[in-house]
Amino acid sequence: MPLLSRLAEATDERPGAIRVQDRSLSWVELRRAAAAVADDLRGATRVAVPATASLETVVGVVGGLLAGAAVVPVPPDAGPMERDHILRDSGAELLLAVPGTREADSPPLVPLNLARRSDTRHPEPDPAATALILYTSGTTGAPKGAVLSRRAVAACLDGLADSWAWTPDDLLVHGLPLFHVHGLVLGVLGPLRVGSRLRHVGRPHPERYAGAGGSLYFGVPTIWSRIAAQPAAARALRGARLLVSGSAALPEPVFTALAGLTGHRPLERYGMTETLVTVSARADGPRRPGIVGVPLPGVHTRVRDEHGGPLPADGAAMGELQVRGGTLFDGYLNRPDADAATRTADGWFRTGDVATVDPDGAHRIVGRAATDLIKSGGYRIGAGEVEDALLAHPGVREAAVVGTPHPDLGQQVTAYVVGDGVTEAELIDFVARHLSAHKRPRQVRLVGALPRNAMGKVQKTLLTET
Structure with a gap:
């Protein structure tokens, strides 16, 4: 099955399927615009895309994936040192950019023109091929590139579609950055695999969420906290189906306030750049403050003490969460030393996060082992x-x-x-x-x-x- 399976099959020419701020494309327009980009990238193996909150970013990322290239999103607020590191370290051969862009010390530019269209059908790459190289915001040293395969991205999105009952009938709304797992993988590639419509509101102001009329909303705790502080905006979300919170722990007072104002208990989930989303509450299951749920289909977890010994699933024993399964990354680009440090002798990924597991399998993330x-x-x-x-x-x-x-x-x-x-x-x-x-x-x-x-x-x- 193609990674962006619903987009590949799309025949819908109605406007507004994918909307970013005040601009939109139909499913067919998106596929043809991305195919035109893919035509220009034929033969490239790694392509960088300045990841602004724009339709250009969506078309550029999708075009790179259609071409079979590994896409390297570049944060738009990256300073010169970080930007140069990402471009050099990733080995990006081309940089997709809007016409007229001038970038010093960049790979050759490929103009990104949304008016162009193509009907080329590009062959689907091997599922083991790299889809994305996402750079982590590490606390020490230069950012590391996490290599994510097409198979891993598909496994994550299919698992979330199952957990969240995510269907083509949904309208996903969010205002997240498009260079992280949350905003890009879940928030853009998710709709293109599931077939739901997408509305990216730009800056995630409460009033923009309130006016979007979505059924499925993504946010980080800061967004949900601001929405909870504006009761009128929060009440406008009562018609939604799911409010999903991730990327950091949702404070219990915010959870409680949202539940009271919107009528929805927020759904929490857990993941990392290196693992994508591995654990989530389910749409048809219980949602409790601080509980990030159970492993997705095909994902396995365990909790170990500082000596590597097993800990009981009693809801109290705290230890490092370790993960294995189909959503894991292929390693850090050019960093076998860093990659080896994250793996146990028997092949589990060491998240560095501290967790407890309840007898019913529900996970609670206590925080980072180093700080929490x-x-x-x-x-x-x-x-x-x-x-x-x-x-x-x-x-x-x-x-x-x-x-x-x-x-x-x-x-x-x-x-x-x-x-x-x-x-x-x-x-x-x-x-x-x-x-x-x-x-x-x-x-x-x-x-x-x-x-x-x-x-x-x-x-x-x-x-x-x-």
């Missing part, structure tokens, strides 16, 4: 639980919890809080009344804002560097 598992005085404390407790205080708008060095405890619980009219002592006491005493912060630092990346994830390493 705090070992204090012999206790293992999940940062997310303390963050949720802080966010339950009416004066707290944002919270991030990390472990910082302590001469007696090894690590202490330290909280960074954005709030209104709150004090350190008040918040420490508030958490102590809600959680075990050893989980209370020993220090609360009140800050004006938390550092976040493009997907809304808090960059905790930047907090501890200040």
Whole structure:
């Protein structure tokens, strides 16, 4: 089956199937515009695409995939050093760009003109061929290119279609960046494989989500938090079928507020660039705050302690989540050393995330092993639980919890809080009344804002560097 199977079969010429901001294409127009791009790329093996939130990005990515090239999305906000690294490291032979673009030190430019059309039917590449090279936003060193096969992308999207009852009748709405798994793989390639319509709203303002009339909405916690803070916008989503949250943990107060305002309990899921989405709540299953669900079909998970030993699925034992299955990447481009460090001796991928698994198989992600598992005085404390407790205080708008060095405890619980009219002592006491005493912060630092990346994830390493 072709990777973009529904697009390959499409005969629908009605406008508006794929809309990005105020511009749209029908299914047939998209296929013919992408085929024209593929004609220009014939023989290329790797192609870079500036991944702006635009129809040009959609047509460029699809054209590259039709041509059988590996597509390398370049974040539009990448600085010169990051951009040059991605282009050099990926070995991109061509750069797709709108006519008139001038890029210094770039591969040869191929003009991306949406007015061109072609009826060429390009042969479907081998499923094992590379579809995408996505660069990770690592905390140390230059970004690494994760090599994702066409087979892995298809396995992920088919698993999500099953879990979310995602069909051609859906209208997907989101405003996510088009250079990550969430916005590009799920948010663009998903509709082209499933056959649903897509509306990308540009910047994900609450009023744009409210006016989109979708059945399926994607968002990161920052988006959902802003929507929950505008009750009128949230209530406008009552006609939707699913509200999906990912890329970071959804705070429990936001989950509760959305459920009350929209009538929908948000559906949470878990994945990484290297694994695509591997675990998700189901449309026909329970949805609980903080629970990211069960493995997708064909995906297997396990939780291991720091010595590699098994941990019980009792909902309490915290350890590293390890994954195997058809959605995994093929490795880091040109980095066999980094790739080897992520694999266990028996072939499982080490996510670096800490999780618990309930007896019913439901997974909860505690956070990153490096920053979110705090070992204090012999206790293992999940940062997310303390963050949720802080966010339950009416004066707290944002919270991030990390472990910082302590001469007696090894690590202490330290909280960074954005709030209104709150004090350190008040918040420490508030958490102590809600959680075990050893989980209370020993220090609360009140800050004006938390550092976040493009997907809304808090960059905790930047907090501890200040």
